[in-house]
Amino acid sequence: MIRIYNTLSQQKEEFKPIEPGKVRMYVCGMTVYDYCHLGHARVLVAFDVITRYLRHSGYDVHYVRNITDIDDKILRRADENGEVYTDLTARMIKAMHEDEAKLGVLSPTEEPCATAYINEIVAMIHKLVSSGHAYAADNGDVYFSVESYPDYGKLSKKKLEDLVAGARVDVQEAKRSPADFVLWKAAKPGEVSWPSPWGDGRPGWHIECSAMSNQCLGETFDIHGGGPDLLFPHHENEIAQSECANGHTFVNLWMHAGAIRVNKEKMSKSLGNFFTIREIFEKYAPEVVRYFLVSSHYRSQVDYSEENLAEAGHTLTRFYHALRGLVPAKDVAETAHDRQFAEAMDDDFNTAGAIAVLHAVVHEINQFRRDGDDERAAESAAVLVRLGRILGLLQQDPEAFFQADTGSELSAEDIEAMIQARADARKRKDFAEADRIRDELADKGIILDDSREGTSWRRG
């Protein structure tokens, strides 16, 4: 039995999909005007782990993650770059897919783009206007009337009067209420636009997700997820739109990832303190970044720091070290560790607890190896690799992980030659020379591991 924390009820609930054995899940994806940052990576990885675990548990998961490919920021950035906006979005989508692949994030089942769903979006807005939940304003925009939906605020626990009273809500004359939000934006001269019953324009952000999820997953589905800053107003607005248009529950379970922080501040584009994934990849292997993200619970806040990433790298090294030189056994039966792992994951995807089980398996492998019991070590290695797979970790060949060339001046051949020279020196008890070689390699980031079978190396 899997229990999942539901933002709507603010507690963990037993997960029961609408259709037995099937999970329909929608996660808000990127607005593609820039490269992915670590916050995006967190959401990507969190829901990737969730999808992997649900599938591992036997569910057929239909995972939809949208792409917002039309938006103010996209048009502004394209304008600044002096390029057609579709060139910008195509480039960013490609970059996002590259980043995802490096992070070991599996492709979602469907990845709808907003611009491919204009008809559905217009149809949904039409439905809302007809039923009195939305109105066309004098300026050509169409707004959702928040007052027409009594449950508004049920996800974010906000009261409408507090929102209206709040000074930060955009007070715009065309709106009937300050809390109303835009469904359709009238095109400015020269701007890209699509035709609609209210004139040429383009969709607002919130309605895209309502229309696309409706189309891809139906009017009611199991799980809707996203980043923490989407809870309000984006997800609140999605609920209002979808439930008013369809007349029944939109989503059963809402899941939100925790924020990434940098120096005690939220990492975000508006604060300008964000790191792109590719910047981080210049210093740390993608799997190390993934490990860092997976090592704490998906709902907790995590602090990005060099120390934390370095520790993640160290730990991952320990895991691969245990696997090094072993061929995982085939068809290993379920073990107590598999059950402990599942117990942790069943409890709201407790990856930190699950990783503790991985450490126990590593410990076991090392003990078997010390005792020369290669057969049992190989069996435990198989357990480690299959549990790692559920977290999207430890799927590389250990040598590939250790010796991945990060643009170092030394080739594998150079290193092997130096190791041989050191072995010769050791044989003739010229330890000064042996240590000199070891130090020289260390200076260049190569760490040697001596064992009874000989010396292996890795890039540190």
Next chain:
RNA sequence: GGCGCGGUGGCAGAGUGGUUAUGCAGCGGACUGCAACUCCGUUAACGCCGGUUCGAUUCCGACCCGCGCCUCCA
């Protein structure tokens, strides 16, 4: 101001009404030419004050502190 989340050993980070989280670091030992890696053993914690209880880090209440959302943001 409103709403919400959290404060766990030197650090990171789970969890629990009474029993070892886990990792890093530290300490003692084994291994090693010396190290690293690995192995064995080990120290150390639950913001503050009350309450409930045989017993609370875990439940309840007050307080202090930190954070998030309330505006586009994952």
